Amino acid sequence: MAPTIQETSFVKQLAANDRPTREKALSSLQTYLCSGRTFTTIELLKIWKGLFFCIFHTDRPIPQQRLSKSLASLLLPLPTTLFLPFIHAFWKTIIQYWSQIPSLRLDKYLYLLRQYIAHSFKYLQQHAWNGELVAGYLELLDGFNEGKSEHGVGALSVSDGKVPDGVRYHVLDVWVDGLVETEGWDGFEVMRPVERLRTEGRTKAVRERAGGVMVDERLKGDQDMGGGDEEDEFAGFEE
Numbered sequence: 013m014a015p016t017i018q019e020t021s022f023v024k025q026l027a028a029n030d031r032p033t034r035e036k037a038l039s040s041l042q043t044y045l046c047s048g049r050t051f052t053t054i055e056l057l058k059i060w061k062g063l064f065f066c067i068f069h070t071d072r073p074i075p076q077q078r079l080s081k082s083l084a085s086l087l088l089p090l091p092t093t094l095f096l097p098f099i100h101a102f103w104k105t106i107i108q109y110w111s112q113i114p115s116l117r118l119d120k121y122l123y124l125l126r127q128y129i130a131h132s133f134k135y136l137q138q139h140a141w142n143g144e145l146v147a148g149y150l151e152l153l154d155g156f157n158e159g160k161s162e163h164g165v166g167a168l169s170v171s172d173g174k175v176p177d178g179v180r181y182h183v184l185d186v187w188v189d190g191l192v193e194t195e196g197w198d199g200f201e202v203m204r205p206v207e208r209l210r211t212e213g214r215t216k217a218v219r220e221r222a223g224g225v226m227v228d229e230r231l232k233g234d235q236d237m238g239g240g241d242e243e244d245e246f247a248g249f250e251e
Contacts, residue, residue: 023062056101084127130190137194154205170212
C-alpha cells in the first residue's frame, strides 16, 4: 500500500536549508504523485495543506521563490487524469487559507500564484491545448459550471462571494504574463473567464481590473491563436 501524506517526510523536507535535501524531497513528491495510484480529493487537499504551510514557514525571498517554482514544476509531469484534481486542491487550499495569510507573508503566496498560472498554461501547451483539458481548466477557474463540475472552485468566479477579491486581482494581474510564455493558444477561449469578469464581475473594481487585462497589448502580438493569419488574431471581445 502506498504511504499516506502523513507517513511521508518530503513535504517538510521541501523547506530544508540544504539544496540536496530539497531536491530529493521534490523528486519523492513527484514520484508519489506520478505513481499511477488514484488520489482522493481529501488526500490531495491534505498534500496541499502541508505544502501551504511549508511555504508559510519558509523564510527569505530566494528560498521562498525557489520553493514556489519547485512546487509549480510538479504540474508538468502529472498524468492528465490528475491535472485538474491537483489544480482544484491547490486553488481550494489557497482560497480557504487566504484570509489567514499575514500581510508580511503575502508576497510569497502572490509569487506562488504567479508560478501556478504560468505552469498551468505550460502544461496545457505541453498537451497541445487539448480542448477537454483547456475547457476543464477554465471551468475550474471561472466556476461557470460550478455544481456541475466536480473540480469547480471559482478563483475567477463572477459571483462567488467566498473567493477573496485579492485572489481574483492577482490572477488577473498575472494571467497574460503566464499566457505569453507559451504558444499556440486560442485567445478567444483562454480569455473568456477574464471577459466574463469584465462584464459580469460582482464589483466595479473587479470589472475594471479585468477590463485592463482584456486590452493588454501583448494579446495582439505574434502568438498563434488558432487562426494563423493576422486578420484572424485575437483583438479582444466586442462590446
